[in-house]
Amino acid sequence: MKKQTALYALAAFAMLLLAALACTAAKQNLDIRGLPQYICPSATPRPTHTPYPTSMPNYPPAFQANLNYSYVDVTRSTVMVQYIAQSVGAVQLSFSGVTDTGSAWVGSSGVLTIGYASYGVPGSSGSYPVTLPYNVTSATISINGYTFGVVRYPYPYFTSANPFPCCLPGPIYPTPVPTYTPYPTPTLYVRTNDYFLGDPIYTSGTLRVRFKVTQITSQSTSVPDLQGNPQNIYVWQLEVKNIGSVEYALFPVGQMYISQIVTPGGTTMDGVWGASLQAAQAANVTTNYDPVGLQPGQTQTFTLAAFGPVGTVYRLSYAMDSSERGGGPTQVPGANIVSWLNAVNTICTGEIQEP
Numbered sequence: 001m002k003k004q005t006a007l008y009a010l011a012a013f014a015m016l017l018l019a020a021l022a023c024t025a026a027k028q029n030l031d032i033r034g035l036p037q038y039i040c041p042s043a044t045p046r047p048t049h050t051p052y053p054t055s056m057p058n059y060p061p062a063f064q065a066n067l068n069y070s071y072v073d074v075t076r077s078t079v080m081v082q083y084i085a086q087s088v089g090a091v092q093l094s095f096s097g098v099t100d101t102g103s104a105w106v107g108s109s110g111v112l113t114i115g116y117a118s119y120g121v122p123g124s125s126g127s128y129p130v131t132l133p134y135n136v137t138s139a140t141i142s143i144n145g146y147t148f149g150v151v152r153y154p155y156p157y158f159t160s161a162n163p164f165p166c167c168l169p170g171p172i173y174p175t176p177v178p179t180y181t182p183y184p185t186p187t188l189y190v191r192t193n194d195y196f197l198g199d200p201i202y203t204s205g206t207l208r209v210r211f212k213v214t215q216i217t218s219q220s221t222s223v224p225d226l227q228g229n230p231q232n233i234y235v236w237q238l239e240v241k242n243i244g245s246v247e248y249a250l251f252p253v254g255q256m257y258i259s260q261i262v263t264p265g266g267t268t269m270d271g272v273w274g275a276s277l278q279a280a281q282a283a284n285v286t287t288n289y290d291p292v293g294l295q296p297g298q299t300q301t302f303t304l305a306a307f308g309p310v311g312t313v314y315r316l317s318y319a320m321d322s323s324e325r326g327g328g329p330t331q332v333p334g335a336n337i338v339s340w341l342n343a344v345n346t347i348c349t350g351e352i353q354e355p
Helices: 007-022 277-283
Strands: 062-067 078-086 089-099 112-117 124-131 136-143 146-152 209-220 231-242 248-250 256-262 268-274 292-294 299-309 312-325 333-341
Touching (some): 078 089, 078 112, 078 136, 112 124, 112 312, 231 248, 231 277, 231 292, 231 312, 256 299, 268 299
Antiparallel strands (some): 062 078, 089 136, 248 292, 256 268, 256 312
């Protein structure tokens, strides 16, 4: 496993985080103690009264793709290739076209690897922008067996964007040895870390907060890293709701970061790739990178962007205790770190009633 730590950014993160929050809130409004919980809304016993097997499930290979638009016009020259992938390995893309003079446009100049869907784990989603020069009148885009055509209208043309493709198959569990003893009472399914994308998690204690992470996407960038290597821009959304009775002070740009990336070759990289204003500007997203005091009943969604090695985000982390620095070798700003996986919850779905 390759280890990468962004030490050059951590000191700046820590000083900015602690100084900004010290001016906006008292310590009791910053620190979330313990681990939040995701609780499955269904508490019914399994119909067959048969427990899950102890061996690992199989995640069937699956891939679907589409374009958000099948055309460009005089106001827009970019289409997004959208895909969901599971247990298929490399996600590879190519595109080319024809210009207004009838000559060929080489486009991607071959096959690009834009993501990786690891084997034996839940699938994930991704997207990639394809921009047609203004003299290209039509193009063909291919991704893992799917082929799409794009045409250019010489005038403004408007339709609704296509949603992401849906859906990936769930895990297949090996057949366990049958048991005929029914469960005496329903057992809740609870997670206290490595939460799934889109799942609501709840804290307890003085600060009662609901967190949800959604819409993790990636795109290439011409901006290299400090060593001159190519990198991606990763964008995600953090939704926070204060369900308690006191203010919750947070600073998502200093508390949240990418902690694990899977490279196109399948290598897992652990590190700290923090959100930055430069990444947000390069991704052309608007976000609030200031400290926020979330009042009781208030909900706010933060769009965060970070540079990172080319690949696919697998884990995002958040420091629940923002008043101190961590004790590990990376000195991550904050403590009591929890993480979300860029994976679909195939065990149960839905939301419980707010506590």
